[in-house]
Amino acid sequence: MTARIDDTAAEENPRAVARARFVRVTPMKARRVVELIKGRSASEALAVLQFAPQAASGPVSKVLASAVANAENNLSLDPDTLWVHRAYVDEGPTLKRFRPRAQGRAYRIRKRTSHITVEVESRPKKVASKSKSQKGSAR
Secondary structure, eight states: OEEEEEOOTTOSSOEEEEEEEEESSOHHHHHHHHHHHTTSBHHHHHHHHHTOOSTTHHHHHHHHHHHHHHHHHHSOOOGGGEEEEEEEEEEOOOEEEEEEOGGGOEEEEEEOOEEEEEEEEEOOOOOOOOOHHHHHHTO
16 A cells, blocks of 8 residues: 655645555445445544445455554544545456356456545534524523
8 A cells, every 4th residue: 555645735624645556356346335435534434344245345444544544643633533535446457367168268357456545634623513502592
């Protein structure tokens, strides 16, 4: 896995990125898992991935944990304020294999690989607003 930190002055919230390249899971199946975590808090996304039955949830979980660790160690961000800003899966190179078939034929087997990228961003915790009971008593 490789890591990169985005800390440009134009962005208001600091972000940390983690990538896993050449992962032996098909991109279509990995994208299905990545859709589960987009826009969630990092801790909630890790919990979702822990109980997801798909095989691709393991590598995606590792990349998310790496992005959280990058934010914590390299940018000194609080893990409780992190949320999944962007997560996507790109297609890597395809390994081509042959499976012997009847009468001397051979079918091509395509073993696809993925590049998984997860970007986490620190959001400041929202200040609790007044509850309805306090608003009603101000009349």
